[in-house]
Amino acid sequence: MLSVEDLRKSFTTDRGELRAVQDLSFTVEDGRFYTLLGPSGCGKTTTLRCVAGLERAERGRITIGGRVVSGNGTFVPPQSRGIGMVFQSYAIWPHMNVFENVAYPLKVAKPRPSKEQIAAAVQEALVLVGLEGLEQRPAPQLSGGQQQRLALARALVRDPKLLLLDEPLSNLDAKLRERMRIDLRELQRRLRITTVYVTHDQLEALFLSHRVAVMQEGRIAQEGTPREIYGGPASGFVADFVGMGTFVPADVTASGVRALGRVVVCEAPGDLAPGAKAHLVLRPENVVVRERPTAAPNEFEGTLRVVAFLGDHLDCLVEVQGEMIRARAHPATRLARDQTVWVEMPPDQCVVLADDGFRPRPLARSFADE
Structure with missing residues (x-):
C-alpha cells in the first residue's frame, strides 16, 4: 500500500516561491491502479517524483508497504524504495541492447543476483511485455511502442512493490497509444502490482484506473472511481476537465x-x-x-x-x-x-x-x- 499524507513541495522561481504540491493526501490500496490526472502545472508529476524519491518534500510523510520512506526525519533514496518507474521519455540507454537495458537494474543491485538469476529475470520481464526474441536488438532500432515496452520491462524486472508511470504513452501515435492502454491495463490486472499513473489524458485515466484523483493547483479537486468522477463531478473544473x-x-x-x-x-x-x-x-x-x-x-x-x-x-x-x-x-x-x-x-x-x-x-x- 502507498500512503501520502500532507505532502507539500515548493520551488523557487524568478517570480518567487511556487508551491507545486499543497498539503496533498491520498492512499493507494495494494494491487490497485491509481491515476493522478490534471492539466500541466497542477503538481501531478512533482507528486510522483516525491513518491519516487527524486524530489524531497519539505513537509509530509510517504509510506510504501508500511515503511516510511519520506518524513519524520527519514529519507530513503530512490534505489532503496522498492519501486519501478517509467518516465515520459522512457530513458532507454542507446548504447545498450534490449537485454542489457533490462538487466542493468539487477546488475547494480545490492546484493547482486547471479548471472543465471539475472538472465531468468530479464527473460521473464521481456515475456511479460511481449519483447521476447529481441534480446540482442540495439535499443535505437526499436519502434516507439517497443521502447515503451522496454522501459516497462526494466521497471518490472526487480519485482517492485510499487510501479510509477509518468505519462508513458504521450509520445506514441493515437493508434499505438490505444493498443498500449489495453496492454498496460491487462498487465497490471494480471500482476496485481500497485500502480500510480500520471497523465493529462482523461481517456487514459478513465480506462486504466481503479481510482482517479483530479488535481488542480497542487491539490486534489476530486477523488473517486472513473464513473464517479465522470458522472458526478464535484466542481465546474472537474466537469470541464474530465470529458x-x-x-x-x-x-x-x-x-x-x-x-x-x-x-x-x-x-x-x-x-x-x-x-x-x-x-x-x-x-x-x-x-x-x-x-x-x-x-x-x-x-x-x-x-x-x-x-x-x-x-x-x-x-x-x-x-x-x-x-x-x-x-x-x-x-x-x-x-x-x-x-x-x-x-x-x-x-x-x-x-x-x-x-x-x-x-x-x-x-x-x-x-x-x-
Whole structure:
C-alpha cells in the first residue's frame, strides 16, 4: 500500500516561491491502479517524483508497504524504495541492447543476483511485455511502442512493490497509444502490482484506473472511481476537465432548474436551495438530437449551427435560446447547418452544479467545416 499524507513541495522561481504540491493526501490500496490526472502545472508529476524519491518534500510523510520512506526525519533514496518507474521519455540507454537495458537494474543491485538469476529475470520481464526474441536488438532500432515496452520491462524486472508511470504513452501515435492502454491495463490486472499513473489524458485515466484523483493547483479537486468522477463531478473544473460538456447558467427550482427560458426537469443537489445560482452540465453523448419534436421531457427547439463528421459520430452545436449546446448524433443521420432540430436532455443525465465561479471557455459557433 502507498500512503501520502500532507505532502507539500515548493520551488523557487524568478517570480518567487511556487508551491507545486499543497498539503496533498491520498492512499493507494495494494494491487490497485491509481491515476493522478490534471492539466500541466497542477503538481501531478512533482507528486510522483516525491513518491519516487527524486524530489524531497519539505513537509509530509510517504509510506510504501508500511515503511516510511519520506518524513519524520527519514529519507530513503530512490534505489532503496522498492519501486519501478517509467518516465515520459522512457530513458532507454542507446548504447545498450534490449537485454542489457533490462538487466542493468539487477546488475547494480545490492546484493547482486547471479548471472543465471539475472538472465531468468530479464527473460521473464521481456515475456511479460511481449519483447521476447529481441534480446540482442540495439535499443535505437526499436519502434516507439517497443521502447515503451522496454522501459516497462526494466521497471518490472526487480519485482517492485510499487510501479510509477509518468505519462508513458504521450509520445506514441493515437493508434499505438490505444493498443498500449489495453496492454498496460491487462498487465497490471494480471500482476496485481500497485500502480500510480500520471497523465493529462482523461481517456487514459478513465480506462486504466481503479481510482482517479483530479488535481488542480497542487491539490486534489476530486477523488473517486472513473464513473464517479465522470458522472458526478464535484466542481465546474472537474466537469470541464474530465470529458466534454456544455455549461448552461441556471437557477435552482423546486422541480429542477430554470435554464434556457424554462424549467428543466432534473435532480439538483440537496444542498442547493430554490433560487440558488447553478450550472446545468450536459455531456454531448447524453443530448439527443432529433429532426422532429416528440413528447419527451426537457425537449427544446434549436438551430443546428455546426455539424462535423468524425467517423463514428456527428459532432453538433445546436443553438438553443442563445446558448450553444454540444451534442452527438449517429453518423448516418442527415443533418444540415442552420436546420431546425429538437434536442432532448434526459432528466437522469442532467448534472447540476453550484455556481462556484468557474467559467469554461465558450464553445465556438463554428469548430469544423460541414
